Amino acid sequence: MTGITVSSRGGRGARVRVSLRQKLPLLAALVLLWMMLWGSITPLTIVTGVVVALVVTTTFYLPPVQLSGRFNPFWFAVFVLRVLVEMAIASFQVALLAVGPRGRHRGALIKVDLHTRSDFILTGTALAVSLVPGSVVVEVDRASTVLYVHTLGVRSPEEVEKARHHVLSLERDLLRAWGSREEWEAVRA
Amino acid sequence: MSDAETVAGILDIAAAVLLVVAALLTLAAAIGLWRFPDPLSRLHAATKPQILGLILVVVAIALSARSATVLLLLVPVVALQLLTAPISAHMVGRAGYRNGDFDPSTLEVDELAADVDSAPGGELPGGAWEDEAAP
Numbered sequence: 001m002t003g004i005t006v007s008s009r010g011g012r013g014a015r016v017r018v019s020l021r022q023k024l025p026l027l028a029a030l031v032l033l034w035m036m037l038w039g040s041i042t043p044l045t046i047v048t049g050v051v052v053a054l055v056v057t058t059t060f061y062l063p064p065v066q067l068s069g070r071f072n073p074f075w076f077a078v079f080v081l082r083v084l085v086e087m088a089i090a091s092f093q094v095a096l097l098a099v100g101p102r103g104r105h106r107g108a109l110i111k112v113d114l115h116t117r118s119d120f121i122l123t124g125t126a127l128a129v130s131l132v133p134g135s136v137v138v139e140v141d142r143a144s145t146v147l148y149v150h151t152l153g154v155r156s157p158e159e160v161e162k163a164r165h166h167v168l169s170l171e172r173d174l175l176r177a178w179g180s181r182e183e184w185e186a187v188r189a
Numbered sequence: 190m191s192d193a194e195t196v197a198g199i200l201d202i203a204a205a206v207l208l209v210v211a212a213l214l215t216l217a218a219a220i221g222l223w224r225f226p227d228p229l230s231r232l233h234a235a236t237k238p239q240i241l242g243l244i245l246v247v248v249a250i251a252l253s254a255r256s257a258t259v260l261l262l263l264v265p266v267v268a269l270q271l272l273t274a275p276i277s278a279h280m281v282g283r284a285g286y287r288n289g290d291f292d293p294s295t296l297e298v299d300e301l302a303a304d305v306d307s308a309p310g311g312e313l314p315g316g317a318w319e320d321e322a323a324p
Binding site for chain 1: 214220221224230286295296304
């Protein structure tokens with residue numbers, strides 16, 4: 001899932017062995033997708049789904065994703081809802097900006113130093129930032145978990161700080177739902 | 190008119206409204222693509238309003254089709270769009286920035302430029318070019 005390009009941090013080239021247990025969530029998701037696409041749950045679609053999932057995961061190898069081991073469904077639902085609401089509002093804001101006066105078409109490239117050290121939270125935050133219109137992740141520094149975000153409609157230093165805090169608050173909400181206990185305690189204060 | 194027909198009528202009208210809003214968002218995206226000054230800001234118009242537009246179209250289809258099979262097909266459409274749109278936007282934005290394919294005068298601040306300059310050999314912080322080519 002890590003399509004956000006990052007330079008590898010050590011161990012490049014060496015394939016990490018992934019146990020079947022670690023692969024199970026991905027396999028289950030692929031089989032589910034396969035059955036959804038066929039629109040039926042029959043023994044045939046299940047068997048072919050498992051075969052296709054195994055072939056796909058061995059052919060298109062992805063390094064295993066390290067989860068934090070903590071997951072709070074309630075706060076994750078709050079996070080998803082927040083991203084959806086922001087997406088809806090910002091879609092109309094960008095639409096207005098597009099048809100509005102030309103002088104307002106200014107942006108800023110903002111460096112946001114995230115608190116987390118986890119690839120998973122970094123990817124999740126980058127996805128959420130990119131889904132909300134008006135901001136896109138231009139560059140990622142994986143080793144020090146820094147996002148470089150291009151934000152539309154920023155015209156003053158105060159708005160730069162506002163945009164930076166917005167990204168950090170998205171990270172905070174994701175950490176509350178899915179971050180490791182230490183990282184959540186660190187940003188909680 | 191029976192109750193079932195009334196409900197069906199309301200759902201059809203809701204679907205029609207959603208389709209119009211989705212079409213307007215897509216139109217705004219097209220206008221933005223044409224009016225924004227440089228590739229980095231055009232990227233916003235090119236990738237974002239359609240996500241909501243597509244979600245609205247999908248909801249409209251679900252409202253007018255009202256069948257579980259169709260709904261099962263629509264869920265992966267939205268999920269895959271949500272997962273892939275940010276990645277393509279990131280790739281285009283990254284390539285655009287690296288090629289200098291943007292207008293610095295439209296930026297209020299550019300905090301990436303300073304880090305690029307301070308990196309050894311003028312590498313970008315995300316990794317050098319040869320890093321990408323490595324197998």
